[in-house]
Amino acid sequence: MAQFSLSDLEKIIGERARSGDPESWTAKLFAKGIDKAAQKLGEEAVETVIAAVKGDRRALVSESADLIYHWLVVLGIAGVPLDDVLRELEGRTGRSGVAEKASRSKG
Ligand SMILES: N=c1c2ncn([C@@H]3O[C@H](COP(=O)(O)OP(=O)(O)OP(=O)(O)O)[C@@H](O)[C@H]3O)c2ncn1[C@@H]1O[C@H](COP(=O)(O)O)[C@@H](O)[C@H]1O
Numbered sequence: 001m002a003q004f005s006l007s008d009l010e011k012i013i014g015e016r017a018r019s020g021d022p023e024s025w026t027a028k029l030f031a032k033g034i035d036k037a038a039q040k041l042g043e044e045a046v047e048t049v050i051a052a053v054k055g056d057r058r059a060l061v062s063e064s065a066d067l068i069y070h071w072l073v074v075l076g077i078a079g080v081p082l083d084d085v086l087r088e089l090e091g092r093t094g095r096s097g098v099a100e101k102a103s104r105s106k107g
Contacts, residue, residue, distance in 0.1 A: 006072065010082045013072050026073060034077045041070040 016026035029037045044067040051059035075082060 006068065006082055009069065010072050010076070013069075013076050017073075017076060029070075029073050030077055034074065037070065037074050037077050041067070041074050044070050 013026050016024045017030040019027055021027050029040065044063060048060065048063040048067045051063045072082065075085070
């Protein structure tokens with residue numbers, strides 16, 4: 001199991017966005033704004049779809065990482081915390097009773 005979470009990546013993105021480092025891709029995307037970042041997100045989504053359809057497992061892992069990174073950049077520029085998305089997902093588990101079942105199984 002990886003010792004790295006989406007929350008860790010969100011934190012790194014926030015720090016790099018504020019760094020103003022000219023070498024930082026994150027800082028560059030934040031400077032370019034939501035249109036460019038959203039465009040990159042779309043490109044990475046298409047590349048992920050292509051990898052999946054081709055059955056290219058290695059590319060699917062790599063493109064998924066690019067996709068998630070650019071998705072978090074878009075959330076950051078839009079001022080939407082990752083936690084808002086996780087809460088939305090958490091709320092959806094309740095609809096199917098999965099959260100209750102998981103909680104019951106913990107004892
Ligand atoms: N996870 C990522 C990550 N995934 C992808 N990318 C960058 O996303 C960019 C766009 O990918 P493309 O394949 O489209 O590259 P490109 O063809 O050069 O881009 P364009 O020609 O379209 O401008 C590349 O420069 C990748 O390096 C990332 N850049 C940064 N991170 C994370 O953010 C941290 C901070 O990075 P910096 O902000 O660069 O310091 C890193 O340590 C990583 O943890």
